Amino acid sequence: MPDTQDLDPRKAAILEAVVTEYIGSAQPVGSHHVARAAGINVSSATIRSEMVALEREGYLSQPHTSAGRIPTDKGYRFFVDQLAEPGVLGPAQRQKVSRFFEQVHGEMEEMLERTSGLLSDLTSYASVVLPPGHESAPVRSVQVVGLGPRLALLVVVLADGAVEKRTMDLAEDVTDEVLAAASARLQAAAQSLPLGAASVSASSGDPAVDCVVALARAAMAEVAAEAHDRVFVGGPSRLASAFDAVETVRAVLSTLEQQLVVVSLLRDVLERGLSVAIGAEHGYEPLSSCAVVVAPVSVDGQNAGAVGLLGPTRMNYPQALAAARAVGERLGQRLGGSLDPAHGAPVPSGARRRAHGRG
Amino acid sequence: MPDTQDLDPRKAAILEAVVTEYIGSAQPVGSHHVARAAGINVSSATIRSEMVALEREGYLSQPHTSAGRIPTDKGYRFFVDQLAEPGVLGPAQRQKVSRFFEQVHGEMEEMLERTSGLLSDLTSYASVVLPPGHESAPVRSVQVVGLGPRLALLVVVLADGAVEKRTMDLAEDVTDEVLAAASARLQAAAQSLPLGAASVSASSGDPAVDCVVALARAAMAEVAAEAHDRVFVGGPSRLASAFDAVETVRAVLSTLEQQLVVVSLLRDVLERGLSVAIGAEHGYEPLSSCAVVVAPVSVDGQNAGAVGLLGPTRMNYPQALAAARAVGERLGQRLGGSLDPAHGAPVPSGARRRAHGRG
DNA sequence: CCTGGCACTCGATTCTACCGAGTGCCAGGG
DNA sequence: CCCTGGCACTCGGTAGAATCGAGTGCCAGG
Structure with a gap:
């Protein structure tokens, strides 16, 4: 108490x-x-x-x-x-959350994007969703797909479902067979290892294949190196209502545009074991009139990203905390082993909208 | 004249x-x-x-x-x-553009994201980059990758380099061999056809494979149907400085958050053959105090998305147009066949005498 | 130690006066 | 006929004074 x-x-x-x-x-x-x-x-x-x-x-x-x-x-x-006594979500909000996680489907990125929308909706603050880093996720599949005469795409699937891709400019024309051979070698070498760690056994005999393999390895290393620190920001427009000085709004928004800053802000706060950082506490000067609420997302006990809220220091902390925690938790479950939504049945592929613009 | x-x-x-x-x-x-x-x-x-x-x-x-x-x-x-006489980019801006396209690399999405940053930087308006729709792009590769006990990821690579993916919940455990077999069948059936159009020949004999194939086909249809209308917005914070009424800022920002609206706005404007839509002209009420400048992006003469700028109606049209057109054109080249960043490519029609540094 | 009372502060609001940028109109001149 | 300079007028913006009122600090009395 x-x-x-x-x-x-x-x-x-x-x-x-x-x-x-x-x-x-x-x-x-x-x-x-x-x-x-x-x-x-x-x-x-x-x-x-x-x-x-x-x-x-x-x-x-x-x-x-x-x-x-x-x-x-x-x-x-x-x-x-x-x-503050621990806030509770209202029944309406609770329902919104449940509905959302029952109905959400599609790809990870889209889901995270929409999750940030949800959070922002629930609280009317700007929200941030930090996806799980997949540095350590083992590689499940490597493939090199030809796109054009001297152009190929490296596609790597990680065990957590993330797909990394990168175009590769080839030195010379290469047949699909060569690409397939290269894919096979890469696959064998990288399988189950983290992204950067593949080591390819010497030569395959075919120099063309070797060349592609070498390029692909370089590309993989590059991809692994670029900490892919994307972050999903939801409802930034809410910030406009939160402050009355238009200059404050501008400053905060422009900080929010710098993904890297946001990522490290969240990480910092989490690392310090906090769930709330108020005003100057987080040390990011342009956000000193803001408060940040963070809740970790964990999958099977493993750290798997975070969700957060950004609002004015005079934000409704209990409610924000409750919302962030609830969404974080549900998101963890959703991302976790049991990919099927709580209500058991796999998502029906029913909602098919005929979506042709006017073209 | x-x-x-x-x-x-x-x-x-x-x-x-x-x-x-x-x-x-x-x-x-x-x-x-x-x-x-x-x-x-x-x-x-x-x-x-x-x-x-x-x-x-x-x-x-x-x-x-x-x-x-x-x-x-x-x-x-x-x-x-x-x-207005056709605006020209200043030498500094011109250089920024060149630098950018020389140095930009990595994946399409990241590139577009950064392109929108560039445009916004050049003009200090908010920018929008509409990626090429890939409804018609033929499939280059289909693969089903196992992720967990009953979980697999469908990865489809299109000829334009786009990668579509979707998790699939499998009814029962499936071996990697089955997935590989299914992949092969799908690949054969879908290769070179547009995403929705694959038709798989009858049965393979192995019911497990058939099951996976069926699921994957459904998933592909779903993916094809979901018009993947993402849009990249750059520098929305610039809008905060453009208006002084904080309420206007909020309204515009919140419109800008609705990707679908932005997409159709741009499409509408383009379809009407305009490159500028001012105030109420575009018919999107919340943006009636804004002007939109659009420039198409074309690859080999084919329509391939667009870039746009959003600012107050009293925006610097010549400059905005110049920037949008320049960036749109360069982006088209970059996306187009010659993926190599060599700017040795003939610079478009706009006659210019200003000598710029050779690169 | 709490309370009601009191004098005081100071932002916000209102009112007034006034300035000045800007207008519409008009009569006179090329 | 069209342009021009002149003139009366409008009206937002600023400045200053008066007023209001929410809120304070302090203090004497219970």
């Missing part, structure tokens, strides 16, 4: 009241409002003096004299750690 | 002055400023009376009495069609 730690109960109650009120109204909250809040049975004067103390201790701040108080990052932090 | 069409030269000159001035300053422009503009040798009073006429004819509007004039959509349209 969350209990106060270094604040006496009354201060804690006041802080809680301020935070919840401010999260709701976005207006500085004054002693009167707090006094009226549930569970507080002292006069506004008392509240005031307590608030002075809370401000001195760094939990609250005043935008200007004679205005109400606003929680500081530290105040939010205390709220999240000590006060 | 753009000449005035239904405006006498002086009106046209005034309109041009208003548009260019307004594009630069975002402030309503008054008769004085116009009078001072180059090529106008009449007094402000004359300008005023002309402006009254232009307003009556729908080319200009007044935010309120006693303010300067602002171009209407019709005004911009006239400007774009009749007045």
